[in-house]
Amino acid sequence: MDIKKLQKLFKDQPKYRLEQTQKSLFQGLINNWQEAMGLPLNLRKELEEKFPIEISGRTFISKDKNTIKALIDLEDGSAVEAVLMRHKDTRNTVCVSSQVGCPMACSFCATGRMGFKRNLEVWEILEQILFFARYLKKINEKITNVVFMGMGEPFMNYQNVMAAIKILNDKNGFNLGARHISVSTVGVVEGIERFANEELQINLAISLHAPDNKTRSEIMPANRNYPIEKILKAVDEYVKKTNRRVMFEYLMLKGVNDSDEHAKALIKLMKKPLYFVNLIAYNPTGIYNPSPASRIKKFKEILESAGITVTQRREFGQDIEGACGQLATLPR
Ligand code: SF4
The missing domain is CATH 1.10.150.530 (DNA polymerase; domain 1)
Structure with a gap:
């Protein structure tokens, strides 16, 4: 296509x-x-x-029917996964992939462990969205949000991701408002800098996951090239240019990044007007254990007592391996 x-x-x-x-x-x-x-x-x-x-694809539906994962076949025999999350309100969010596999090799992520195969073409990104738009049409519903949080690092495939976003946003394309589109990056600094100059009101999210470089480099090798201070400098520039809020995603890994000390260190980084933290419960992919709910609650309270805005991500699709960090496809 x-x-x-x-x-x-x-x-x-x-x-x-x-x-x-x-x-x-x-x-x-x-x-x-x-x-x-x-x-x-x-x-x-x-x-x-x-x-x-x-479009050739198979679907996997969670027990609660709120999450549908699609495994979409590509022309070269590879496959990608995309996930539809049906919220309790009227929102239908599609989480799309930007690459086959991922070069960033985050240790907590199933995609990262697959290695990197190639960037997705513009139409291969759009196909994932079309697949679910057609799916929802059958029940008279529509996609309301698109997030680039699936397989791959979107800013390592910058041009194709932006070209796909422009078609999503175009009045002759999907006609989806830019504010309903989010891109999540591990902190590819050049990407954040380019993104700040796009004349579109797309949301930016940073996968932070640790408040210090030592912990972050252990779980995210990309931190060696893009350490926290460089990322935050680029984000501050982005905020200055766009005046938009930025979400910092923080995966709660038991005994790795979830102590009171980590929370206090995170406060020091996040004390800025347009920053907010999104805590994510970990979906087991083999290496780490999820922080218990009581620990997440305490961590959240510490941040909130210091005036940090904190949201907590709802769980979707763990039983079909469609949750954050669980997407992976094996070569056929
Ligand atoms: S978390 Fe994202 S950036 Fe990291 S390996 Fe997984 S897909 Fe790649």
Whole structure:
């Protein structure tokens, strides 16, 4: 589903034709071109041949039915996972992948342990969203939020991720508001700097997970290239330019980063007006143990008593290995 190829196909046609075609695809959510009744029959036939839009994927549904994981097949035989989270309110959030595998090798993450295979193309990112948009259409619902928190480090595939976001946001594309799109990074400083200059109001999240470089380097090897002080300097610049809030994700790992001392060290970093912390309960992927609920509660209280804004992420999809840090695909 190569968008550039689609645009090339329409280069000699009036502009409205491409817009109409893109709208059928991203808003009409057709499953194949025969369903695009507004397009002439010969064009539908040509599109069917040159630009097939069928997506091959399998779904796994959690017991509570609130999380659906999709394993989507790619042309080269690889596969990626994306996750739909159906919130109790009306939100439907899709967590998408930006790479096959991931080069960042975070020790708590199943994707990181797969190694890195390749960046996803723009349409391979969009396919994940289309897959769930079509899924939800059947029950008269829509995707309301997209988060780049699946497999891979989005800022290591910056161009394709941003190109996909532009189509998501475009009025002839998915037409999803920029404020409903979030990108999460381990702290790739060059990426944060570029992101600060994008004229879009997309949300930025930083996977911090430790308040000091020693602990962070142990669980996230990327910290050696991007230590905390460099990341926070880039984030401060981003905040200055955009005046937007930034979320710092903090995975609670028992005996690793969850002590009172860690909380106090985190306070020192987070005491800034537009910073807030999102605590995440760990989903076992083999190496670490999750912090007990009582420890998370205490950790949260320490931060809050110092005036830090803290949110806690709701658990989704642990039973189908679709929760944070659990996404991984084996080569077929
Ligand atoms: S946590 Fe994110 S950045 Fe780290 S290895 Fe996993 S997918 Fe990559």
